[in-house]
Amino acid sequence: MTETVYFASDTHFGAMAVSRERARIQRFLNWLQGLEDGSELILLGDIFDFWLDYPTFMPKTHLEILYGFRKLQDRGGQISFVGGNHDIWCANFLREQLDIPTLVGGTVIERQGSKLRLDHGDGILSGDIFYRGFRAAVRNPLLVFLAKSLHPEVLNWLANQISNASRKKGRSYGKALEGAIRRYGEQHDHSDVDYLVIGHIHHPCNESFDSWRLICLGDWVQHHTFGRLRNGELEILKAEDPTGEA
Ligand SMILES: [Mn+2]
Numbered sequence: 001m002t003e004t005v006y007f008a009s010d011t012h013f014g015a016m017a018v019s020r021e022r023a024r025i026q027r028f029l030n031w032l033q034g035l036e037d038g039s040e041l042i043l044l045g046d047i048f049d050f051w052l053d054y055p056t057f058m059p060k061t062h063l064e065i066l067y068g069f070r071k072l073q074d075r076g077g078q079i080s081f082v083g084g085n086h087d088i089w090c091a092n093f094l095r096e097q098l099d100i101p102t103l104v105g106g107t108v109i110e111r112q113g114s115k116l117r118l119d120h121g122d123g124i125l126s127g128d129i130f131y132r133g134f135r136a137a138v139r140n141p142l143l144v145f146l147a148k149s150l151h152p153e154v155l156n157w158l159a160n161q162i163s164n165a166s167r168k169k170g171r172s173y174g175k176a177l178e179g180a181i182r183r184y185g186e187q188h189d190h191s192d193v194d195y196l197v198i199g200h201i202h203h204p205c206n207e208s209f210d211s212w213r214l215i216c217l218g219d220w221v222q223h224h225t226f227g228r229l230r231n232g233e234l235e236i237l238k239a240e241d242p243t244g245e246a
Pocket residue numbers: 045046084085086120122199200201
């Protein structure tokens with residue numbers, strides 16, 4: 001039997017105080033719990049709003065989510081991780097402590113007869129120049145070393161300020177974003193695969209180009225959307241709200 005493959009990204013856990021994130025966390029945990037035994041889950045980045053991995057310390061606020069991942073693994077689930085611009089640094093932790101392997105952005109996988117290229121998606125759309133610089137910076141070993149020399153609480157506070165500022169600065173929405181997605185698909189050829197799957201832009205979409213589809217997973221801040229691959233068909237679905245609202 002071919003197992004279903006699920007995709008999720010941009011949950012940005014830790015962006016707000018835990019008390020304000022309770023509903024989001026619960027919705028995600030319920031969703032994880034509802035996945036069939038033996039499902040494959042691919043995390044496409046920005047699962048955590050900020051997480052710099054130290055040799056011995058870890059952010060305690062993420063424990064519940066990690067436990068949710070472990071429970072899925074205990075039911076035969078396979079999880080892998082593509083780092084996002086907010087959480088690339090926790091890849092080691094996930095690999096070492098939870099056996100969640102890291103996939104490099106751009107990796108092509110084959111499942112159920114379909115080929116899928118996986119990428120967090122930062123720096124992909126035009127006009128995303130800020131992220132291109134940021135993308136290089138977060139992968140710079142010297143900057144990571146300097147960041148680690150700060151006290152973790154100071155660094156977390158600083159990261160939160162930067163993260164909030166970039167959120168307020170905003171990104172393109174609605175028509176502008178849809179235009180950018182179309183332009184990207186028309187100017188880039190991914191016909192060697194069936195799907196290019198990305199997160200990052202926080203906007204769910206499923207767009208057809210010549211012989212491939214661009215799937216944007218959306219997010220778990222506003223949309224609570226995820227990708228599901230069954231019989232080689234990838235679709236975007238919305239996770240149920242446990243409170244029965246929106
Ligand atoms: Mn991102």
